[in-house]
Amino acid sequence: MKFDHKYLLIIPVVIFLVSVAILVNQYAQTGELFKRSIELKGGMVITINTQERLDTAAIEAALKNKFQPINVREIRSFRGYGTVIETSSDLKSDDIIAEIKALGFDTSDNSVDSIGPSLGASFWSQTQIAIIAAFVLMGIVVFILFRTFVPSTAVIISAVCDIFMTLAFMQLFGIELSLAGLAAILMLIGYSVDTDIMLTSRLLKESEDKTLNDKLRHAVKTGLTMTFTSIGALIPLLLLNISPVITQIATVLLIGLAFDIMNTWLTNYAILKWYCEKRGMA
Amino acid sequence: MLKYWRILLLVIMVSASLLAIGLKPQYTGVQVAYVYSDSPAKGTVQQGMIISEVNGKLVQNSEEWDALVKNYTGDIKLKVNKNEYKFHVNNSELGVGIEVNDIDRFNLDFGLDIKGGTRIILRPKENASAQMLDQVIGTLQTRANIYGLREIRFLPIRGIGGDYYVQIEASGVGREIVDTLLSKQGNFEAKITKPVYMSGGKGTLDLGDNKYTIEYAGNETITVANQTLKLNGTFVLDDVTFEFVNITSSGDIILFGSAYRGDDIELVYTDAQHSGIMPGKNYFEFYFGILVSEKGASRFAKITSGIPSQLDLNSGDYYLKDCRILLFLDNQLVSDLRISSNLGGKAYTTPQITGSRETRETALEEKLKLQTILRSGALPVSLETVSVGVVSPTLGGGFMNSIALAMGLAALVVMGVIFARYRKLSVSLPIAAVGFSEVVIILGIAANSDAFIWGPVLILNIILIALAWWKKYEIDPTAWIGAVLIPMFGLLLTWTIDLPVISGIIATLGVGVDSMIVIADETLSRKAGEERKMVYTIRDKIKRAFFIIFGSASTIIAAMVPLMAIGIGFVRGFAITTIIGVLVGVLVTRPAYAEIVEVGTNREKPHKEKHKDGPKENTDK
Numbered sequence: 001m002k003f004d005h006k007y008l009l010i011i012p013v014v015i016f017l018v019s020v021a022i023l024v025n026q027y028a029q030t031g032e033l034f035k036r037s038i039e040l041k042g043g044m045v046i047t048i049n050t051q052e053r054l055d056t057a058a059i060e061a062a063l064k065n066k067f068q069p070i071n072v073r074e075i076r077s078f079r080g081y082g083t084v085i086e087t088s089s090d091l092k093s094d095d096i097i098a099e100i101k102a103l104g105f106d107t108s109d110n111s112v113d114s115i116g117p118s119l120g121a122s123f124w125s126q127t128q129i130a131i132i133a134a135f136v137l138m139g140i141v142v143f144i145l146f147r148t149f150v151p152s153t154a155v156i157i158s159a160v161c162d163i164f165m166t167l168a169f170m171q172l173f174g175i176e177l178s179l180a181g182l183a184a185i186l187m188l189i190g191y192s193v194d195t196d197i198m199l200t201s202r203l204l205k206e207s208e209d210k211t212l213n214d215k216l217r218h219a220v221k222t223g224l225t226m227t228f229t230s231i232g233a234l235i236p237l238l239l240l241n242i243s244p245v246i247t248q249i250a251t252v253l254l255i256g257l258a259f260d261i262m263n264t265w266l267t268n269y270a271i272l273k274w275y276c277e278k279r280g281m282a
Numbered sequence: 283m284l285k286y287w288r289i290l291l292l293v294i295m296v297s298a299s300l301l302a303i304g305l306k307p308q309y310t311g312v313q314v315a316y317v318y319s320d321s322p323a324k325g326t327v328q329q330g331m332i333i334s335e336v337n338g339k340l341v342q343n344s345e346e347w348d349a350l351v352k353n354y355t356g357d358i359k360l361k362v363n364k365n366e367y368k369f370h371v372n373n374s375e376l377g378v379g380i381e382v383n384d385i386d387r388f389n390l391d392f393g394l395d396i397k398g399g400t401r402i403i404l405r406p407k408e409n410a411s412a413q414m415l416d417q418v419i420g421t422l423q424t425r426a427n428i429y430g431l432r433e434i435r436f437l438p439i440r441g442i443g444g445d446y447y448v449q450i451e452a453s454g455v456g457r458e459i460v461d462t463l464l465s466k467q468g469n470f471e472a473k474i475t476k477p478v479y480m481s482g483g484k485g486t487l488d489l490g491d492n493k494y495t496i497e498y499a500g501n502e503t504i505t506v507a508n509q510t511l512k513l514n515g516t517f518v519l520d521d522v523t524f525e526f527v528n529i530t531s532s533g534d535i536i537l538f539g540s541a542y543r544g545d546d547i548e549l550v551y552t553d554a555q556h557s558g559i560m561p562g563k564n565y566f567e568f569y570f571g572i573l574v575s576e577k578g579a580s581r582f583a584k585i586t587s588g589i590p591s592q593l594d595l596n597s598g599d600y601y602l603k604d605c606r607i608l609l610f611l612d613n614q615l616v617s618d619l620r621i622s623s624n625l626g627g628k629a630y631t632t633p634q635i636t637g638s639r640e641t642r643e644t645a646l647e648e649k650l651k652l653q654t655i656l657r658s659g660a661l662p663v664s665l666e667t668v669s670v671g672v673v674s675p676t677l678g679g680g681f682m683n684s685i686a687l688a689m690g691l692a693a694l695v696v697m698g699v700i701f702a703r704y705r706k707l708s709v710s711l712p713i714a715a716v717g718f719s720e721v722v723i724i725l726g727i728a729a730n731s732d733a734f735i736w737g738p739v740l741i742l743n744i745i746l747i748a749l750a751w752w753k754k755y756e757i758d759p760t761a762w763i764g765a766v767l768i769p770m771f772g773l774l775l776t777w778t779i780d781l782p783v784i785s786g787i788i789a790t791l792g793v794g795v796d797s798m799i800v801i802a803d804e805t806l807s808r809k810a811g812e813e814r815k816m817v818y819t820i821r822d823k824i825k826r827a828f829f830i831i832f833g834s835a836s837t838i839i840a841a842m843v844p845l846m847a848i849g850i851g852f853v854r855g856f857a858i859t860t861i862i863g864v865l866v867g868v869l870v871t872r873p874a875y876a877e878i879v880e881v882g883t884n885r886e887k888p889h890k891e892k893h894k895d896g897p898k899e900n901t902d903k
Contacts, residue, residue: 044670094458113672114670114671115668115669116666116669118405118668119669130844130847131844133843133844134843134844135841137844138837138841140840141833141836141837141840142837145833145836180781180782182853183785183857184785186841186842187789187841187860189837190789190837190841191792193833193834193837194793194796194834194837194838197833198800198830198834201826201830201833205829218803221703222803225699225700225703225803229695229696229699229700229795229796229799230795232692232696232698232699233695233696233791233795234692236687236688236691236692236695237788240687240691242681242684242685243681243781246781246784246785246788249785249788
């Protein structure tokens with residue numbers, strides 16, 4: 001196989017650049033890097049759970065007259081249908097629910113979430129600090145583990161790629177980042193580093209009498225088993241649609257794990273292989 | 283048996299966790315939710331204790347408790363946590379001063395997003411200190427108790443910038459109660475309108491013993507006691523604060539005199555003699571009396587002195603002319619009454635508060651809210667609602683079932699993938715079992731009032747590792763740390779199981795399974811040449827596996843630590859669960875799993891060695 005592994009890097013680099021472009025474009029258009037849920041910007045969400053499907057267009061049309069801003073959409077859940085009304089936290093939820101009830105819909109099973117804009121802003125600034133701090137701490141731990149520059153950096157780079165690509169993908173498909181999503185993103189750091197550490201330690205620490213390709217084959221088998229069990233376990237969580245929190249976590253993790261397969265076996269591997277060859281290990 | 287001490291440790295800790303989750307010291311009785319500060323049982327009876335008998339009678343639930351102790355006076359005997367206590371109750375209104383709940387089935391504390399309820403976050407409008415926040419929570423708790431709100435919890439929360447919030451969690455309580463009862467600051471003030479009749483630009487302000495001259499200086503300005511005041515200006519005379527509020531069309535001056543404030547209230551009457559509801563024409567009127575301090579009463583006397591009487595032709599009674607008593611709560615008028623002429627100039631200590639509502643129920647509710655706020659006193663700062671979350675309680679049962687279904691399906695998928703990879707039930711079954719035990723241990727640590735289980739387990743674990751060390755079985759510092767640390771967590775930590783926590787459990791399970799795959803993989807992938815000194819090699823490989831496991835565990839913990847600092851509960855539950863879960867995995871379940879795999883492979887060794895090419899080699903190709 002006379003194939004230069006460095007070309008492998010082209011794929012993740014292109015995807016990474018596209019991701020950054022998506023986020024920058026989003027920033028240029030809306031002034032924000034990505035869409036945030038009401039928890040992170042303030043607002044109110046009313047969810048009305050029903051067995052039958054409600055006419056969201058009719059509800060939106062009726063509410064628009066009295067309440068501004070308003071946005072009505074529908075979600076499916078394991079209990080039937082959910083009608084989600086997004087609005088400002090200044091309005092009274094009881095008034096809106098009463099209005100929908102007046103339209104002849106059953107509103108008895110409802111839930112309300114309201115976050116004032118100042119609290120949302122406070123959450124958001126805390127979130128940003130948390131993500132940066134998590135990254136810095138994670139980086140320190142990785143450096144302590146390997147105590148060599150290139151392999152440690154490779155692990156961190158692939159984690160950064162995972163997160164950027166996941167965030168960009170979420171923008172493309174209109175998935176807002178919520179507190180649950182944030183938790184999932186940080187969890188993704190864990191899953192991402194998991195396979196990267198495995199790969200790195202297999203390539204660098206495994207006995208000398210194996211070729212680099214043998215080690216890689218072994219690592220790929222383990223790593224893919226790890227990733228596929230995680231993906232396999234998340235799919236039922238996603239399909240059962242238990243709650244918006246769990247659905248968002250499962251969605252973000254699934255997107256992230258898919259990108260992680262690429263970033264572990266293309267990005268991280270290509271950098272490591274280049275490093276091993278330079279040091280005459282291959 | 284002792285040879286497999288790490289498996290034994292896992293078995294002990296799983297059993298302990300099951301007990302911590304399910305075992306109750308007592309199943310009959312009621313659980314103490316709150317003890318009032320002026321209760322005779324304060325200091326003896328504490329939150330979470332179980333009261334099983336009142337005066338020798340068995341109590342099964344909170345309704346029975348209420349029936350037994352309502353308005354109780356005299357000596358009362360309580361059986362609390364199987365001990366008898368005797369208290370003397372002398373205040374019939376307070377009773378024994380203990381609020382109770384029914385006993386929960388599990389020792390797990392489920393979050394609102396699972397059992398339904400309201401979560402509200404309030405923020406002090408001004409800068410508040412930690413002490414002020416404690417005071418706020420104390421007052422809120424009193425209000426909740428007086429009003430009869432059960433299962434309501436108040437938590438102080440500190441944001442990153444040092445700002446404070448109060449989080450209220452309650453089942454069956456709507457936002458309305460919070461807005462109209464709890465978050466009300468409760469500044470009470472009774473103002474009396476004091477007319478000063480002017481003739482020729484002069485009038486007399488009659489304050490009982492002292493009389494002051496008021497002069498009209500034109501342009502809505504008056505002078506009194508050498509002070510010049512514009513409209514809405516205030517002045518203090520004889521300990522009474524006056525506000526210049528109006529000039530009538532006939533040129534008379536109307537003042538507001540402040541008679542009572544919140545701290546003048548000594549007692550709020552709730553008994554039938556002093557409080558009740560009266561039906562009106564098309565409304566219901568509520569009334570209740572309050573007892574005010576001597577100082578307040580003398581201010582009332584000063585303000586109402588020297589005011590002429592006037593006959594009300596409708597009722598035939600005499601009232602003070604142009605003089606009313608207005609009661610304000612947080613600057614909102616709640617009650618407006620005429621003053622009977624025979625009270626003029628007298629030290630009146632028992633004024634009444636009245637108001638009306640359209641229905642009997644709303645009138646009762648309003649009366650109870652006002653009484654509650656006046657009894658609890660004012661909050662040291664005013665609060666504003668910054669976040670409201672209401673979850674319908676129907677989520678409960680169906681939700682737990684679908685979580686169980688999802689977990690079951692996930693376990694099947696994971697076992698399927700692993701079986702497809704290794705073709706060995708002896709690898710995939712233990713992964714599922716150990717994964718499940720990890721969930722149980724996390725829940726066991728999160729369970730509350732479990733000290734009596736984790737304490738003995740800690741001792742048992744230490745004995746076990748000491749014995750294993752004495753008998754010179756393998757030394758494993760990781761498992762040692764786990765054997766001590768995990769029961770300590772069990773002793774010290776308790777947290778609420780909500781959706782983020784469940785997500786955290788799922789996340790750790792994923793990491794756990796990943797790590798077990800690494801162990802299985804390292805153990806099973808041997809080269810033929812290493813087969814001779816296999817035990818050594820397996821140990822060696824497990825050690826290498828543990829480098830990977832420790833590496834990923836420490837990065838995950840590092841990523842989770844910043845989340846712990848984020849102010850509001852949501853992410854913290856996720857972070858703490860993930861950290862504890864990862865630690866349980868690294869320190870307890872993974873050493874045990876490594877031992878299980880080791881035992882499994884060693885058992886297979888004798889008969890597999892007869893064939894030169896064991897099927898295990900296939901796994902490496």
